[in-house]
Amino acid sequence: MTTPLAAEPTAALGPEVAAARAASSPTWLAARRRIAWDAYEALPMPSSHSDEDWRRTDISGLHPERFAPLENVDSTVLDAMRAQRDSAAPDAALIFDGPSSTIIDGADTLLAQGIIVTSLEEAATLHPELVQRALTAVRVDESKFAALWNALWRGGAFVYVPRGVQALAPVWIAHAASGSDVAVFPSTAVLLDEGASLTVIDTYASPAGTAPMFSDAMVLLSAGRDARLDYCTVQQWGGGVWHVAVQRAVLDANARLRFTGITLGSRLQKVWWEVLLDGIGSEADILGICFGDSTQHIDHQSLQAHRGAETRSNLLLKVAVRDQARSVYGGMIDVAPSAVHADGYVANRNLLLSQGAKADSIPRLEIRANDVKCGHGATAGHIDSDQRFYLMARGVPPEEASSLIVRGFMDDVLDRVPHRGFAELAGTLLDAEIAGASVAGVAASGA
Amino acid sequence: MAVQARELTKDYKYGFSDIDVSVFRTAKGLSPEVVASISQHKNEPEWMLKFRLKALDHFRKRPMPNWGADLSGLDFENIYYYVKPVEEMSRSWDDVPDSIKNTFDRLGIPEAERKFLAGVSAQYDSEVVYHSIREDLEKQGVLFSDCDTGLREHEDLFRKYFGTVIPPNDNKFAALNSAVWSGGSFVYVPPGVKVDIPLQAYFRINSDNMGQFERTLIIADEGSSVHYIEGCTAPNYSSDSLHSAVVELVAHKGAKIRYTTIQNWSDNVYNLVTKRAIANEDATVEWIDGNLGSKVTMKYPSVYLMGERAHAEVMSAAFAGDGQHQDAGSKAIHVAPNTTSNIVSRSISKGSGRTSYRGHIKVLPKAHNVKVSVRCDALLLDEESRSDTYPYMDIENPDVTIGHEASVSKVGEDQIFYLTSRGITEQDATALIVNGFFEPFVKELPMEYAVELNRLLALSMEGAIG
Numbered sequence: 033m034t035t036p037l038a039a040e041p042t043a044a045l046g047p048e049v050a051a052a053r054a055a056s057s058p059t060w061l062a063a064r065r066r067i068a069w070d071a072y073e074a075l076p077m078p079s080s081h082s083d084e085d086w087r088r089t090d091i092s093g094l095h096p097e098r099f100a101p102l103e104n105v106d107s108t109v110l111d112a113m114r115a116q117r118d119s120a121a122p123d124a125a126l127i128f129d130g131p132s133s134t135i136i137d138g139a140d141t142l143l144a145q146g147i148i149v150t151s152l153e154e155a156a157t158l159h160p161e162l163v164q165r166a167l168t169a170v171r172v173d174e175s176k177f178a179a180l181w182n183a184l185w186r187g188g189a190f191v192y193v194p195r196g197v198q199a200l201a202p203v204w205i206a207h208a209a210s211g212s213d214v215a216v217f218p219s220t221a222v223l224l225d226e227g228a229s230l231t232v233i234d235t236y237a238s239p240a241g242t243a244p245m246f247s248d249a250m251v252l253l254s255a256g257r258d259a260r261l262d263y264c265t266v267q268q269w270g271g272g273v274w275h276v277a278v279q280r281a282v283l284d285a286n287a288r289l290r291f292t293g294i295t296l297g298s299r300l301q302k303v304w305w306e307v308l309l310d311g312i313g314s315e316a317d318i319l320g321i322c323f324g325d326s327t328q329h330i331d332h333q334s335l336q337a338h339r340g341a342e343t344r345s346n347l348l349l350k351v352a353v354r355d356q357a358r359s360v361y362g363g364m365i366d367v368a369p370s371a372v373h374a375d376g377y378v379a380n381r382n383l384l385l386s387q388g389a390k391a392d393s394i395p396r397l398e399i400r401a402n403d404v405k406c407g408h409g410a411t412a413g414h415i416d417s418d419q420r421f422y423l424m425a426r427g428v429p430p431e432e433a434s435s436l437i438v439r440g441f442m443d444d445v446l447d448r449v450p451h452r453g454f455a456e457l458a459g460t461l462l463d464a465e466i467a468g469a470s471v472a473g474v475a476a477s478g479a
Numbered sequence: 480m481a482v483q484a485r486e487l488t489k490d491y492k493y494g495f496s497d498i499d500v501s502v503f504r505t506a507k508g509l510s511p512e513v514v515a516s517i518s519q520h521k522n523e524p525e526w527m528l529k530f531r532l533k534a535l536d537h538f539r540k541r542p543m544p545n546w547g548a549d550l551s552g553l554d555f556e557n558i559y560y561y562v563k564p565v566e567e568m569s570r571s572w573d574d575v576p577d578s579i580k581n582t583f584d585r586l587g588i589p590e591a592e593r594k595f596l597a598g599v600s601a602q603y604d605s606e607v608v609y610h611s612i613r614e615d616l617e618k619q620g621v622l623f624s625d626c627d628t629g630l631r632e633h634e635d636l637f638r639k640y641f642g643t644v645i646p647p648n649d650n651k652f653a654a655l656n657s658a659v660w661s662g663g664s665f666v667y668v669p670p671g672v673k674v675d676i677p678l679q680a681y682f683r684i685n686s687d688n689m690g691q692f693e694r695t696l697i698i699a700d701e702g703s704s705v706h707y708i709e710g711c712t713a714p715n716y717s718s719d720s721l722h723s724a725v726v727e728l729v730a731h732k733g734a735k736i737r738y739t740t741i742q743n744w745s746d747n748v749y750n751l752v753t754k755r756a757i758a759n760e761d762a763t764v765e766w767i768d769g770n771l772g773s774k775v776t777m778k779y780p781s782v783y784l785m786g787e788r789a790h791a792e793v794m795s796a797a798f799a800g801d802g803q804h805q806d807a808g809s810k811a812i813h814v815a816p817n818t819t820s821n822i823v824s825r826s827i828s829k830g831s832g833r834t835s836y837r838g839h840i841k842v843l844p845k846a847h848n849v850k851v852s853v854r855c856d857a858l859l860l861d862e863e864s865r866s867d868t869y870p871y872m873d874i875e876n877p878d879v880t881i882g883h884e885a886s887v888s889k890v891g892e893d894q895i896f897y898l899t900s901r902g903i904t905e906q907d908a909t910a911l912i913v914n915g916f917f918e919p920f921v922k923e924l925p926m927e928y929a930v931e932l933n934r935l936l937a938l939s940m941e942g943a944i945g
Contacts, residue, residue: 084546369862384877387844397868399887402859407886410870412842414877 044100045215047073050183060164061156064172068182071173078176088360088392089302089331094274096180099215099246102131106210106239113206113237120453121233124204125149127189129218131209134187141201147230149203152188152219162192166221169252169282169308177276181217181250188219193228195256202231202451209273212243218277220251222261224287229260233454235268242272242299249277255287257311262290264454268461269297271326277303285311285340292449294458295322295330296465306335309343309371319445320349321458323465324357324389331360336378338371338404347378350445352438352466353389363395367404374404382412383441385434435466504562509555511535514658517561521627521661524634534647534657541651547837548775548806553749558721560659560692616674621705622667623678626694629665636667640698644727644755644783653753656692656725663693663724668703668734677739677925679708695726699734699762706737708925720748722773728756730764732786737765741928743772746803750776760786760815767923768795769932770805779837781810784818784846791820796920798936799832799864808837808869813846824855825917828864829940835867840874840881847878857887858916860909910940 050069054062077094078086110128117126125139127149134151142149148159156163172182189205207218220234232253238245247269255261261281269275275298281289293305307316316336324330330353336345351359365376382391395408415437423433442462449455503520505513514535518528543550616623622633629637647657668674699705709726722744730736736756744750750773756764766780782791797805811820826834836855857866868885890912898908913936914921921929 382874384874384879386877389877390873390875392874393870393872393883395868395870395883395885397866397885397887399857399859399866400863402862402864402889404859405886405888407884408868408870409885410872410881410883412872412874412879412881414879 044098045096045180045184049101053184053186058157058160060160064167065183068172068179072176072179072183075173075176075179085333085362086302089300089329091274091300091302094246094300096215096246096248099213099244101184102209102211102214102216104132104211105130105208109208109210109237109239110206113208113235116235116457117204117206117233120457121202121204121451124202124233127151127191127203127205129187129189129205129207129220131187131216134189139203142199142203145197145200146194147197147199148190148192150190152190152221153186155190155192155221159190159192162223163190163221166190166223166252166254169254169280170250170278177248178250178278181219181248184248185217185219185250188221190221191230191232192223193225193230193259195225196227197225198228199230202233204233205235207234207236207249209238209245209247209269212245215246215248218247218249222253222263224255224259224261226256226284227258228256231262231451232264233451234263234265236266236275237268237297238270238273241270243270245270245273247273247275247277247298249275249279251277251279253279253281253289255281255283255289255314257284257286259284259287261287262450264292264294264449264451266294266454266458266461267297267301267303269301271297271299271328273298275301275303277301278306279303280306280308281316282308283311283314283316286313287311288314289316290450291316291318292454293318293320293332294461295320295332296461298328298330300329300331302331302333304333304335306337307345308335308337308339309345309374310339311343312340313342314340315343316345317448318345318347319448320347321442321445321462322349322351322359323354323462324351324359325354325465325468326357327355328357329360330357332362334361334363334378336363336365336376338365338367338374338376341370341372341374343371344375345377348381348445349379350381350383350442351391352383352385352441353391354385356388358390358392360392361394363408365397365399365406365408367399367401367406369400371401372403374401374406376404376406378408380410381441382410383438384412384414385438435463438466439463504559507557507559509535509538509558509560509659513560517659517661520561523630526638527630530642530647531658534654535659537648538651538654538658541648541654543651547777547835548804550749550751550775552774553721555655561661619672619674620669621672621674622665624665626663626665626696627661629696633665633667636698637665637696640696640727640729642727644729644757645725645753650753652723652751653725656694656723656753660692660694660725662691663695664697664707665695666697666705666707668699668705670700670702670731672700672703674703674705677706677708691720691722691724693724695724697727697736697738698729699731699736701731702733703731704735706739708739708928720744722748722750722752724752724754726752726754728764730756730758730762730789732759733761734759735763735765737767738780739767739924739928741769741771741924741932742776742778745772746774746800748773750778752776752778754778754780756780756782756791758782758784758786758789758791761788762786763790763792765792766795766809767920768793768807768809769920769924770795770797770807771932771936773803773805775804775806777806779808779810779839781812781839782820783812783814784820785814787815787817789815789818791818793820793822793824794920794923795824796917797824797826797834799826799828799834801830801832804833804835806835806837808835808839810839811841811851812839813842813849813851816845816847816849818846819850820852822851822853822855823919825857825920826855826866827858827860827913827916828866829860831861831863833865833867835869836885837869837871839871840883842874842876842879842881844875846876849876849879849881851879851881853883855885856916857885858913859887859889860913906940910937913940
């Protein structure tokens with residue numbers, strides 16, 4: 033495939049790339065990709081002027097067509113991400129979602145249990161019915177970015193846990209990127225059949241620095257009847273990355289999801305954390321921590337969609353912003369008439385650390401059933417000068433006192449993270465952010 | 480034990496209507512000619528005509544809001560924009576036509592006047608026909624008239640403030656009001672004057688297909704205080720009516736304004752109101768806002784805290800019965816440091832009713848040491864009722880303390896059981912719980928209004944128990 037315009041990079045995101053991707057896919061997927069590309073071209077770019085959902089997040093500076101699909105990842109990123117896995121969850125199977133190939137490592141235990149651990153691309157060929165099941169959760173044309181992802185994703189991670197199987201080890205997924213003016217389409221699909229259980233750790237990283245990159249990510253989680261899924265994710269893209277992602281879970285009857293999201297990196301992110309409580313008695317606990325600094329713009333949108341009766345959900349997102357960083361949080365608890373006895377709560381706590389930092393919070397409720405218990409809370413505040421004074425009076429230097437208070441603000445969330453190794457990793461990364469020693473992005477090897 | 484929906488009584492208590500006694504009305508629909516004829520009929524100065532025409536232009540350019548309630552049933556071309564009921568302003572009660580008096584009797588206005596002995600400014604259609612100001616208010620230098628008189632008799636003062644809090648291009652409905660406004664109240668309280676009796680005005684819609692576009696402007700000069708009460712009851716008509724008011728409040732340094740509304744439009748009225756206050760240094764503005772009637776209400780009383788230590792208080796209550804949508808809430812914009820705001824909202828949805836709380840808290844970069852508290856609670860009475868909460872918070876200063884809490888629940892079965900086990904009928908028990916739920920709002924009302932509100936609630940609750 034060659035492009036007619038000599039000045040353009042040979043493989044910038046465009047119809048040729050999309051056609052090539054379709055050509056290398058199984059027939060059913062190729063058809064899906066073609067429809068998705070048409071939808072992508074037909075849909076307008078979201079605008080902060082005309083789209084209410086995007087009013088507070090301006091992406092007029094993002095031009096997807098200026099990015100070329102990533103072909104190679106710097107090995108230092110790979111090493112740094114592997115090192116994180118080694119210290120936090122040495123027993124975990126590693127899926128390295130590389131641009132052209134997916135590396136699976138240490139998955140023997142899980143494979144022996146009959147669990148499928150592979151790339152999404154390979155699964156699309158070997159287990160089409162499972163991948164199709166996972167993909168039912170996203171419409172190819174549901175948004176500009178979902179359409180683009182559907183047309184262009186490759187590699188990716190796929191995990192399937194058969195009926196009744198309790199995974200003996202976690203799965204650690206590493207989505208990496210490096211270089212400049214490149215686009216990645218990180219993909220994670222996890223299916224748990226009836227009564228299965230699994231812990232997934234889903235990480236996103238690129239080198240520190242401000243090289244422009246574009247990440248259009250999709251995470252599709254599905255927990256069958258009585259299944260238990262712990263999903264932990266950390267976003268540590270470099271400071272030049274535009275990150276748009278949907279991380280969506282569908283829960284069947286009595287399924288239980290514990291979702292933990294740690295957001296540290298990127299230049300600008302817009303991420304949807306969505307839980308669809310379809311089955312009767314399903315439950316979801318969603319925990320989030322976000323630290324933003326310099327001129328980062330970090331947008332989280334959450335959805336707790338109660339469809340089944342007796343469903344319960346609880347979300348807590350804690351945000352600290354420093355320098356000129358801006359946080360946008362939009363939450364929605366949507367209770368359908370069928371969700372009798374639903375119990376939903378959403379809380380967003382914001383800590384503003386500098387003059388110039390901003391935090392917007394919009395925790396919405398739409399309740400269409402009457403026998404429910406729903407609520408939300410949102411707070412914004414600054415470091416309590418009494419607390420700081422107390423620490424300083426005991427000999428703690430002022431900067432350290434502030435760091436301790438910020439860390440204390442986050443600690444009650446970290447304490448509730450189900451995977452201890454991940455919680456410790458998150459704590460270490462958070463400390464580095466608070467100390468200001470590292471900007472977003474994984475440290476290069478040896479640093 | 481489930482609380483079931485049954486149709487609201489069709490026998491709407493305030494659903495009477497009088498023979499139309501209007502003496503002048505514009506053609507249906509909206510055009511520069513209609514606007515000019517309103518202005519001409521009122522003998523307005525040239526600047527006001529220009530203001531109206533500019534606003535009309537803006538109204539036509541502005542798209543309908545794509546958020547909030549469903550306004551697709553509105554037909555701007557099928558509305559009379561100005562109806563004048565009688566030729567001259569009546570200065571005494573005896574001059575008021577009997578048919579109009581009858582309407583007022585049924586609304587209890589004379590009683591209200593006897594009780595409050597304050598100025599009564601009863602609006603019949605678009606024009607104030609009856610208006611009295613207590614003598615001592617006049618002696619204190621308080622100006623209390625309808626807005627047209629305010630423009631005529633105090634043009635300089637009127638012009639200084641008119642349209643400064645809510646400019647015509649603020650939103651589509653403010654533009655509409657700015658183009659075709661008539662009636663409403665004009666209040667000016669001189670420095671240091673405390674008006675200790677609430678000023679009140681009744682607003683009435685009477686002509687079929689007639690919109691009511693009143694304009695209220697209240698200025699409380701330095702260190703003064705005033706309480707203004709607006710109450711509405713509208714007769715039932717078959718086709719939809721539009722009510723689109725603009726209310727502007729200016730509280731100067733150290734002044735206090737309380738503005739109380741109980742909105743009880745009949746359930747075919749679109750009530751799309753812009754209410755905004757400016758609170759300067761050390762000033763306090765309080766909105767006490769009750770929404771019971773109308774088909775659709777969109778109303779978000781707001782306070783711009785422009786001066787240090789200004790304080791905003793908003794207490795609102797909404798009740799949405801079958802087919803009603805109350806999309807209400809409040810906004811506090813903290814521009815100056817050390818400002819505080821406290822917002823409490825209670826809403827109840829019954830039958831297919833829907834209540835939405837839509838609020839906005841904004842703290843600008845220079846506003847340090849700001850304290851905000853927002854509390855909204857919703858009660859759902861039936862399986863098909865709906866409640867939404869859309870609280871927007873934009874914080875641009877680190878030195879703030881902001882708390883927001885919301886809850887949605889149904890009338891507790893254990894509460895009902897507790898009361899019924901003590902011999903109270905289920906219907907009375909539900910009414911008790913509902914009244915208790917509205918208590919924080921009701922206790923802010925003058926007694927007459929508290930009684931009226933309880934009566935209206937009881938009426939709305941009839942047949943709530945299956």
